[in-house]
Amino acid sequence: MADVTDLIDSEVFQAFATYATIVLLKMMLMSPLTGYCRMTRKAFSNPEDVAMHAKGDDAKKYLRTDATVERVRRCHLNDLENIVPFLGIGLLYALSGPELDTALFHFRIFVGSRICHTFSYLVPLPQPCRAVSWMAGMGATFSMAYRLLSTGLRL
Amino acid sequence: MADVTDLIDSEVFQAFATYATIVLLKMMLMSPLTGYCRMTRKAFSNPEDVAMHAKGDDAKKYLRTDATVERVRRCHLNDLENIVPFLGIGLLYALSGPELDTALFHFRIFVGSRICHTFSYLVPLPQPCRAVSWMAGMGATFSMAYRLLSTGLRL
């Protein structure tokens, strides 16, 4: 187990582990938030979910879409679309031996940008708040990908 | 290549590899299932897909949504939303040197919960079958994230 211990002892890797876990936890909170919005707004997509709240004809009217629920779902999907590249590229980047300061800079920008993005999407704040926070996160991931491809391309 | 071999020889990592592969294979089966439902129910979303089944005006009526297809798609999306955090957090957790028994406990709960979730969603079983299986998976991932952040926080 010596190697695994050494790997996890690398400060860059440990920083990646911390920031990746934080941003994944943030994303996971979108699921209960969707559930909460569905409950309070009574907007469901499955008949079996409505059964707990109403019966018969009354139930059918709760099988509908709601603007707030859809907003939370779009925010969640956008998280997925951005966090998956960060996880993949960030992990490979952390293993490619970057400077600790540079790596922390990238991880912090990304995680900060996703928190701002969620906040901007759910309040909602006027544009370009959401667009700018989305771009900051994309930029951090692109920058890590550039470093990866420029230092060790193996086609 | 000595280090890579040692890494993959760690029993916890090997267990993670097995369970992650199983749960990803389960998720991948949702794609052909969606395709199968689209074929049998003749509910497509792209004009070029319909062309294999019908022509002209007949084709347009197949560009529609179908309750069963949408159910499979929601199940697939829920898989994505839950399996991505498991992959990220589970990998970092497996590398943080947990006890084998504890790690196996987490991986088994998660994979079992996702199989129950899919089953509950597609049959469909009455609630709270789906809700409980979804929560068990979330709980396993949260517990691994807690262990990660409590043992090696590096901000």
Added chain:
Amino acid sequence: MADVTDLIDSEVFQAFATYATIVLLKMMLMSPLTGYCRMTRKAFSNPEDVAMHAKGDDAKKYLRTDATVERVRRCHLNDLENIVPFLGIGLLYALSGPELDTALFHFRIFVGSRICHTFSYLVPLPQPCRAVSWMAGMGATFSMAYRLLSTGLRL
């Protein structure tokens, strides 16, 4: 840091890093493409996005779905559904010590298939172009999963 350097020096791992980064960059380009289509076709899903283009009653009519925007979004979601298993299974496969040639064969097929898939989806090319490219990618991932489970199953 010796181990991390050794790990990243393994040719198979470096090949995985390169192909995973390429396919993730391809996926990330779907986000700005969606944005571009929303702008040119004036089809938005959030009121705050429309505010930059129109005011009052004029704004409401831009809160709509558009066939091209939905096509790009479906392509993006299909990417996510296929690239997530590739990242997870591919990473574990790269660490399981396969032959370099075999590994390269799998990675190239997968990345090639996803590029063909995007091209087939967005042009769009007649079926079965998209179906075949999707299947090639699934096949490559399944093949890596089979190798993983057949060499080191640890339940």
